[in-house]
Amino acid sequence: xxxxxxxxxxxxxxxxKGKTAAQASHASVEALEKTKIKFPEWVEEWKQTGTQKVVxxxxxxxxxxxxxxxxxxxxxxxxxxxxxxTQIASGSKTCIGIGPGPENLINKYTKNxxxx
Amino acid sequence: xxxxxxxxxxxxxxxxKGKTAAQASHASVEALEKTKIKFPEWVEEWKQTGTQKVVxxxxxxxxxxxxxxxxxxxxxxxxxxxxxxTQIASGSKTCIGIGPGPENLINKYTKNxxxx
Numbered sequence: 001x002x003x004x005x006x007x008x009x010x011x012x013x014x015x016x017k018g019k020t021a022a023q024a025s026h027a028s029v030e031a032l033e034k035t036k037i038k039f040p041e042w043v044e045e046w047k048q049t050g051t052q053k054v055v056x057x058x059x060x061x062x063x064x065x066x067x068x069x070x071x072x073x074x075x076x077x078x079x080x081x082x083x084x085x086t087q088i089a090s091g092s093k094t095c096i097g098i099g100p101g102p103e104n105l106i107n108k109y110t111k112n113x114x115x116x
Numbered sequence: 117x118x119x120x121x122x123x124x125x126x127x128x129x130x131x132x133k134g135k136t137a138a139q140a141s142h143a144s145v146e147a148l149e150k151t152k153i154k155f156p157e158w159v160e161e162w163k164q165t166g167t168q169k170v171v172x173x174x175x176x177x178x179x180x181x182x183x184x185x186x187x188x189x190x191x192x193x194x195x196x197x198x199x200x201x202t203q204i205a206s207g208s209k210t211c212i213g214i215g216p217g218p219e220n221l222i223n224k225y226t227k228n229x230x231x232x
Contacts, residue, residue, distance in 0.1 A: 005141075007137065007138070007141065009134075009137065016232075017133050017136050017232055018125075018171040018172075018173075018231050018232030019171075020133050020136070020137050021123065021125065021136050021137050021139075021140035021141075021171045021232065022123070022140070022169045022170070022171050023137075024137035024138070024140060024141050025121075025123065025137075025140050025141050025143070025144035025145075025169050025171075026167065026169065027141075028141035028144060028145055029141075029144055029145055029148060029167075032145060050199060051142065051145075052199075053138045053141050053142065054138070055134040055135075055137045055138050055141075056134075057134075083166060083168075115134050116132075116133055116134030116137065
């Protein structure tokens with residue numbers, strides 16, 4: 001079984017590269033911490049197979065939240081709100097971090113999303 | 117004292133937004149794991165003050181490696197090599213993750229770098 005972590009980022013906020021990287025890093029760290037608590041064995045498998053990370057995109061807050069609400073029932077998922085120091089409104093929901101978890105389980109929810 | 121984590125990314129590789137986000141996430145996670153081992157009290161302080169992350173840029177591998185070699189003596193720092201699945205040559209050194217650590221200590225090394 002393959003393991004991966006997926007980060008899903010809103011494109012409609014038009015965040016620049018540095019902002020996007022910072023938000024994605026928040027998502028990666030927070031989803032990993034949640035997964036360590038609930039499925040430490042997934043984290044171990046993921047580390048042993050190269051810590052794959054995939055960055056996907058959605059084009060609205062609605063799409064991000066619908067994905068978050070459905071996937072979090074099966075896989076530890078972190079919703080990131082921006083601290084609002086730069087560029088966008090404070091509290092904006094910018095992205096989610098998913099897992100790491102089994103690739104086939106994550107793909108059930110993300111298979112229609114494109115790479116950022 | 118303020119705490120932050122800093123990620124420094126090479127611009128000369130011309131990585132796209134998704135690739136940049138994935139590499140930054142690797143740097144963030146790996147630097148955090150290193151810091152937890154060596155300075156767990158820094159990680160705690162950073163978490164209590166909002167887990168600030170700042171993304172900066174350098175324009176060459178040489179600049180990235182010189183920064184890495186000097187800063188790692190004082191602050192846990194992770195050098196990220198790309199797995200090479202997409203876009204750039206396998207093994208390329210793409211970025212570093214620094215800390216989290218005390219802002220004034222990190223700034224000694226990064227104060228001349230610009231935001232990505």
